[in-house]
Amino acid sequence: MLLNPAALTKPHPDARSAEVMRKTVAFFEAKGKRRLKADYHAHVWYADFLDFVRRERIFATMCTPAGYGAPDARWDTWRICEFAEILGFYGLQYWYTWQVSVLGLGPIWMSANDDAKRRAAAALENGGIFAFGLSEQQHGADIYSTDTTLTPVGEGRYVANGRKYYIGNGNEAAMVSVFGKLAGRGTGAGEYVFFTADPRQDGYELVKNVCASQNFVSEFALHDYPVTERDILAKGQDAWDAALNTVNVGKYNLGWASIGICTHAFYEAIRHAANRRLYGMAVTDMSHVRRMFVDAYARLVAMKLFALRAADYMRSATSEDRRYLLYNPMVKMKVTTQGEAVIDLLWDAIAAKGFEKDMYFEQAAVDIRALPKLEGTVHVNIALIVKFMPGYFFAPAELPDVPRRDDAANDDFLFHQGPARGLGGIRFHDYRATFARWTLPNVTRFAEQVEVFRTMLATAPPDEAQRKDVDFLLAGGELFALVVYAQLILENARIYATDHGLVDQIFDVLVRDFSRHALELHGRRASTAPQMEAALRMIRKPVEDAARYDRVWSAMVLPLKDAYEMPA
Ligand SMILES: Cc1cc2nc3c(=O)[nH]c(=O)nc-3n(C[C@H](O)[C@H](O)[C@H](O)COP(=O)(O)OP(=O)(O)OC[C@H]3O[C@@H](n4cnc5c(N)ncnc54)[C@H](O)[C@@H]3O)c2cc1C
Numbered sequence: 001m002l003l004n005p006a007a008l009t010k011p012h013p014d015a016r017s018a019e020v021m022r023k024t025v026a027f028f029e030a031k032g033k034r035r036l037k038a039d040y041h042a043h044v045w046y047a048d049f050l051d052f053v054r055r056e057r058i059f060a061t062m063c064t065p066a067g068y069g070a071p072d073a074r075w076d077t078w079r080i081c082e083f084a085e086i087l088g089f090y091g092l093q094y095w096y097t098w099q100v101s102v103l104g105l106g107p108i109w110m111s112a113n114d115d116a117k118r119r120a121a122a123a124l125e126n127g128g129i130f131a132f133g134l135s136e137q138q139h140g141a142d143i144y145s146t147d148t149t150l151t152p153v154g155e156g157r158y159v160a161n162g163r164k165y166y167i168g169n170g171n172e173a174a175m176v177s178v179f180g181k182l183a184g185r186g187t188g189a190g191e192y193v194f195f196t197a198d199p200r201q202d203g204y205e206l207v208k209n210v211c212a213s214q215n216f217v218s219e220f221a222l223h224d225y226p227v228t229e230r231d232i233l234a235k236g237q238d239a240w241d242a243a244l245n246t247v248n249v250g251k252y253n254l255g256w257a258s259i260g261i262c263t264h265a266f267y268e269a270i271r272h273a274a275n276r277r278l279y280g281m282a283v284t285d286m287s288h289v290r291r292m293f294v295d296a297y298a299r300l301v302a303m304k305l306f307a308l309r310a311a312d313y314m315r316s317a318t319s320e321d322r323r324y325l326l327y328n329p330m331v332k333m334k335v336t337t338q339g340e341a342v343i344d345l346l347w348d349a350i351a352a353k354g355f356e357k358d359m360y361f362e363q364a365a366v367d368i369r370a371l372p373k374l375e376g377t378v379h380v381n382i383a384l385i386v387k388f389m390p391g392y393f394f395a396p397a398e399l400p401d402v403p404r405r406d407d408a409a410n411d412d413f414l415f416h417q418g419p420a421r422g423l424g425g426i427r428f429h430d431y432r433a434t435f436a437r438w439t440l441p442n443v444t445r446f447a448e449q450v451e452v453f454r455t456m457l458a459t460a461p462p463d464e465a466q467r468k469d470v471d472f473l474l475a476g477g478e479l480f481a482l483v484v485y486a487q488l489i490l491e492n493a494r495i496y497a498t499d500h501g502l503v504d505q506i507f508d509v510l511v512r513d514f515s516r517h518a519l520e521l522h523g524r525r526a527s528t529a530p531q532m533e534a535a536l537r538m539i540r541k542p543v544e545d546a547a548r549y550d551r552v553w554s555a556m557v558l559p560l561k562d563a564y565e566m567p568a
Pocket residue numbers: 100132133134135139140141142165166167168211217373374375376377378379380383470
């Protein structure tokens with residue numbers, strides 16, 4: 001299941017997709033770990049990477065929807081998964097300059113402004129990068145309070161004023177998609193608007209890089225920056241929807257950055273631990289270290305199974321089937337927090353080695369923390385998904401089975417998602433049918449825990465005050481998220497014919513996680529006696545199977561010690 005740059009095995013339906021992956025890997029392998037880390041420590045702007053991207057037309061192929069670019073260009077989430085994973089594998093900074101380009105392109109590809117689309121496609125062909133100017137220093141997640149204004153000055157002309165903060169690529173983007181509000185007294189005043197800005201034009205002041213890193217996470221200011229109708233991407237409800245729908249597309253990629261980071265860190269960690277001898281034995285002979293690696297591996301495979309399955313729903317989405325709106329935020333909040341758990345486990349196993357400056361691990365340990373916090377924090381995403389809980393548990397619907405989507409389709413719907421509202425009405429297929437197809441001991445145990453949770457929701461649901469208490473909702477939201485996570489892992493374990501011993505090992509982890517979150521719910525200030533009693537009944541021990549555990553360790557985990565090492 002794990003990405004191995006020395007043996008890329010993911011199938012692609014066309015030669016160009018495979019070539020993009022192969023060449024991207026080759027670029028980093030030729031760069032080597034010594035230079036990778038030297039650039040990281042010296043905060044060097046990654047011009048070499050962007051030169052490679054331009055020369056090989058990488059972003060042009062990957063980020064231009066079909067019809068706007070060369071025949072090899074399409075927006076194809078199947079291949080985007082692997083590309084994002086590879087970038088994360090070599091460094092979050094390389095992933096980030098691509099990711100904020102994806103975000104910057106979102107409102108452009110979603111708009112009705114064909115001229116802006118043609119300009120964006122041409123810029124991509126020339127190796128351009130893009131930026132997404134949503135955030136402002138004072139307002140954080142509260143984008144309702146956006147202060148940037150666009151004031152009409154007659155004859156289809158406007159001036160933009162305001163400051164944006166934390167905007168990646170704001171130094172060099174070919175086009176910056178800026179979110180603001182229409183000002184003045186005319187029709188539409190006060191409505192949201194998206195327009196493009198050019199960092200090279202007068203009126204665009206690049207204030208500073210907010211972060212000390214290879215990325216340029218800019219603060220920029222617009223001073224009577226001139227805008228014409230040609231630069232306007234969307235107004236009113238369309239602009240608001242474009243902001244949310246762009247984040248829907250973009251936040252999916254954070255999971256893949258996590259997966260890539262964890263995979264590289266895993267190879268380094270197990271190679272080190274298996275070759276280090278203490279007290280006359282390998283570090284990996286110690287039972288707790290072995291357990292850390294088995295848990296880390298099970299978590300990492302689970303992350304990947306879930307994220308891949310979520311892509312199937314994203315690619316198959318329609319305005320009638322919006323299940324992806326639950327699965328996407330879960331890739332963002334669940335996969336990325338699992339990434340933190342993986343790094344924590346690995347770091348405990350390799351201890352001091354994780355601090356060394358020539359290890360990829362040292363950078364992984366820092367960067368893995370970013371992903372749960374950006375593009376909506378974990379809290380924001382849990383608060384979002386709890387809206388789906390009643391429909392998920394109590395109103396399942398007959399919906400089409402979604403197959404593995406590895407075809408060469410252009411993911412049109414992602415740029416035509418429609419209104420961002422109406423989440424409560426979205427229906428899901430019955431998770432109990434998925435669990436019922438499995439007889440593995442820990443899947444059964446997990447299903448028993450879920451049944452207690454479901455019964456609690458039916459008999460002792462959150463009251464009015466609890467529903468307004470985000471702290472309480474987050475505790476329940478973690479349990480809900482785990483059910484959805486488990487469901488899609490099982491769906492994909494069938495599709496990928498995952499070893500049943502490994503699936504049971506993954507559920508050994510999930511049973512423990514469910515117990516931990518149940519204990520959290522029990523301890524919340526607002527929980528009532530019936531809810532506390534139900535929470536305690538959710539706490540279960542996984543079904544022990546020594547033979548399964550030993551086989552996962554010796555046949556799947558330990559051999560990874562020799563699987564991959566980045567050239568110096
Ligand atoms: C390195 C970096 C790169 C970035 N790149 C970009 C970029 O390119 N473009 C861009 O537009 N932005 C970018 N951002 C901004 C990023 O998306 C914001 O950090 C994010 O939106 C959250 O805002 P905040 O961190 O200021 O948190 P705040 O909004 O200040 O949140 C404070 C706390 O309140 C909680 N909270 C807020 N709202 C809710 C809610 N509705 N429900 C529950 N809890 C809530 C949060 O979870 C958090 O704990 C970047 C940030 C960084 C650090």
